[in-house]
Amino acid sequence: MRHGRYRFLAGAMLPPLLLYAVFVVSPYAQAFYLAFTDFNGVSSDVRIVGLDNFTRLWSDPLFLSALRHNGLMLVVVPLVTIALALFFAASTRGGRLLRAYRVLYFFPQLLSVAIIAVLWQFVYTPNSGLLNGFLDGIGLSTLERSWLAEPRFALWCVMAAMIWSAVGFYVVLFAAAIESIPADITEAALIDGAGPVTLFWRITLPLVWDSVQVAFVYLGIIALDGFALVQIMTVGPGGPDNSTEVMGLSLYRNAFTYGKYGYASAMGVALFFLTLTLTVLMLRATRRERVELA
Amino acid sequence: MNAHPSRRTLLLGAVAATALSACATSGADDDDTSAKGDATAENPFGAPADAPLEVVVFKGGYGDQYAIEAGTVYKQKFPKATVDHKGIQRVGEVLQPRFISDDPPDVVDNSGAGRLDLVTLVSSGKLTDLTELLDAPSLDDPAKKVRDTLMPGVVEEGTYDGKVLVLNYSSVLWGIWYSKSLFAKHSWAYPTSWAEMLALCEQVKKAGIAPWTWQGKFPEYMNDPLISLAAKAGGHDLVKSVDNLEPGIWKSPAMLAAADAVHQLAARGYIMPGSEALSHTEAQNAWSKGQAAFIPCGSWLEGEQQQVTPAGFDMVLGTVPALTGADKLPNGAVMAASSESFLVPAKAGNARGGLEYLRILFSQKVARGFAQNSKALPVVAGATDGLTLSSGLASTAETAKAAGANLFGYRFRTWYPALAKALDDATGELLTKRTTPDKWAERVQKAADAVAADSSVTKQKR
Structure with a gap:
């Protein structure tokens, strides 16, 4: 009887695992091999070039500037998103109307990245865009500019779109975590005279820290990507003057425009290890004493 | 939550890597x-x-x-x-x-x-x-x-x-587009030299219309008039030298003069504000609505704008005007290339x-x-002989006929996409006045030299 159950389980598990191995694991594995070749994408006649592709990476000015931009995003996007999400989650606790806001925050999560990018492109477009129109409306027309066409602002504009699209998910995540804090702890703190700010820093935040930790990892990964938004929204894309270049875009261009699949795979491998290292570091750095509830 | 990568998954990946390593590149034997x-x-x-x-x-x-x-x-x-x-x-x-x-x-x-x-x-x-x-x-x-x-x-x-090895099917001519009816209304004549172009722009500006707009999100659109001007001044030799990555060619007098000519449009305020951030659709629609007089584009523009062009707009492809009085190519010469690569x-x-x-x-x-x-x-x-053609296509056919054998085309865009990208970036900066023609030439030349020195790029010669 028991034996039959395992057979059933194995039968149910095998097809998805097989699909996963063929369509996810094997391309990953192949990328590792291709990173050491000069594969051009169409010829099966490839040469092993050793570490050549990787040494090239460190003298490729575009890749290095992409690395810097991803680095900046890595600092800004998770911090701002988590701060906003915590604020929204904490401030929409009471009342039906306020709770309805959580649904609103979640809306961007339902849109595909491509749609988000196109929408934000319309927000930033100079002559009829929402942002310039708004600035005009409140009498700040001197601040109007071609947002995505100025190297100083373009990357920040992309980050704003990224944060906008991500924040809703974390509002819901944090809200759920906050709900699970037992009411007696909060009440006890209130009786002891804690104000809302103290309550947040001393009670709420430490008790949802697990969720915040997870959020840091997820958002870090999002910040290391950014390909779709940059590809659709920005001048060039990646511009103006490479001011929004990200690693994903460099990788894409080298593979699909320049036909340098080997070199692009090397970028992919570098990105893989960066993400892995980052995840480990984030989890280490944000490790705290775990508080057991209940 | 345990997000540490387990050793088992890593090992599994390593095993799979060796087992599958030949997949993407495994070819069939000659059959x-x-x-x-x-x-x-x-x-x-x-x-x-x-x-x-x-x-x-x-x-x-x-x-x-x-x-x-x-x-x-x-x-x-x-x-x-x-x-x-x-x-x-x-x-x-x-x-x-x-x-x-x-x-x-x-x-x-x-x-x-x-x-x-x-x-x-x-x-x-x-x-x-x-x-x-x-x-x-x-x-x-x-x-x-x-x-x-x-x-x-x-x-x-x-x-x-x-x-x-390849035969392209559709012939594309590049030039500067304008509306015949708009020009007739203001009795403007399409210029034959760049000096006339700048003079006309002044008039257009006075009439309350932006003289130029361009597809700033994709700066390559403005490269086409720029390198057309350069080719006209420098002749076929310049075109070949550019494609052959000859040292210093982007700093040659003809190329610099062309960059300066295009830069003048921005410097004198003849470009519709915000153009540098417009996608091709946005810029072209603004032009179709009569907000700007000129737009650079290839001969596909008419087809692309079919849905939004008002009746009686009568768009026409104009040849890029002569750069100097001593151009090496005659006035009708036009940049042409073909697309739809059959092989x-x-x-x-x-x-x-x-x-x-x-x-x-x-x-x-x-x-x-x-x-x-x-x-x-x-x-x-x-x-197309004997066919009734729409305004834009008819003007394209006429332009091709008038040019005769004086068609020129650059090939570096296909040969060296990295150089094309560097040129696009530089031209975007030139048209927003963030760089000067001299610095523009400097950085494009540097990119060309880098491509020439890159051993991983297969070199072509013409």
Whole structure:
């Protein structure tokens, strides 16, 4: 009887695992091999070039500037998103109307990245865009500019779109975590005279820290990507003057425009290890004493 | 939550890596050579009468009606053959694995976003030499070779290392577009020199219209007038030197003068504000609404703007004006290139049939159908004669006729995409006045030198 159950389980598990191995694991594995070749994408006649592709990476000015931009995003996007999400989650606790806001925050999560990018492109477009129109409306027309066409602002504009699209998910995540804090702890703190700010820093935040930790990892990964938004929204894309270049875009261009699949795979491998290292570091750095509830 | 990567997954990956390492690059062994029938005057390549023919065509702005029609004619000629026509987008993604495993279709139109990099295909020896096709009698007039029915430049454009490997179908001319009716209303005349252009811009500005707009999100649109001006001043030699990556060519007087000419548009405030951030659709729509007088674009503009152009707008393609009084090319000279790259893969199962299909495709009948349905100029000479054409296409055909043999085209965009990108970036900066013509030349030259020194880039020569 028991034996039959395992057979059933194995039968149910095998097809998805097989699909996963063929369509996810094997391309990953192949990328590792291709990173050491000069594969051009169409010829099966490839040469092993050793570490050549990787040494090239460190003298490729575009890749290095992409690395810097991803680095900046890595600092800004998770911090701002988590701060906003915590604020929204904490401030929409009471009342039906306020709770309805959580649904609103979640809306961007339902849109595909491509749609988000196109929408934000319309927000930033100079002559009829929402942002310039708004600035005009409140009498700040001197601040109007071609947002995505100025190297100083373009990357920040992309980050704003990224944060906008991500924040809703974390509002819901944090809200759920906050709900699970037992009411007696909060009440006890209130009786002891804690104000809302103290309550947040001393009670709420430490008790949802697990969720915040997870959020840091997820958002870090999002910040290391950014390909779709940059590809659709920005001048060039990646511009103006490479001011929004990200690693994903460099990788894409080298593979699909320049036909340098080997070199692009090397970028992919570098990105893989960066993400892995980052995840480990984030989890280490944000490790705290775990508080057991209940 | 445990997000630490477990050792087991890493190990599994390593095992899989060795097991699957040959996958993406494992090619098939040479199997069959192309089937061949008897060659006759009617069937010069000896296409087998009963072998199936597979045609994969990019179905983009031009549609694929013309390719279907060529397939129909092929089927009439070889009733026992089946023609498998596929009109698709993302040609590269679909065909890449088939090229790697040497099991490609018989004819491919490698075009559109996501096409395969042509130079890569060429350097990997994946294409059939089309010389045989060019020297075969044309379908309409057996006394004339296919080669002699094509517009100038088409054969050269498909030539790599002395072999013709690609034939493009649609002829594209680049120039500066304006509305005939708008110009008539203000009694403006299209300028013949750049000095006149700047003078006219002043007038247009006074009339309350922005003289120029451009597709700033994709700076390459403004490169076209810029390098056209340079080619006119510097002649064919300059064009060749640019393509051959000769040192210092981007800093040559003609190139610098061209950069300065285009820079003047920005410096004198003749460009519609915000253009630098507009996508091609946004800029072109603003132009179609009469918010700007000029826009740079290739001859596909009319087709692209069909839905939004008001009646009576009458768009016309103007040749880029002369840069100086001492230009090396005559005034009618125009930058031309062709698109819709048709090729026969080297390992095609029915390569003979593929060549025959192309001979039909480049016939007058199919070409006329292309002009009428796709609203574009086919590379088959004289195909538009006697047809009633729309305003834009008629002006394109006229421009081509007026230019005669004075067509020029750069090839570095296809040969060295990294240089093309550097040029786009620099021109974007030039048009926003963030850089000067001198610094523009400096950085483009640096990029050209870098490409020339890069051993991983296959060099071409013309």
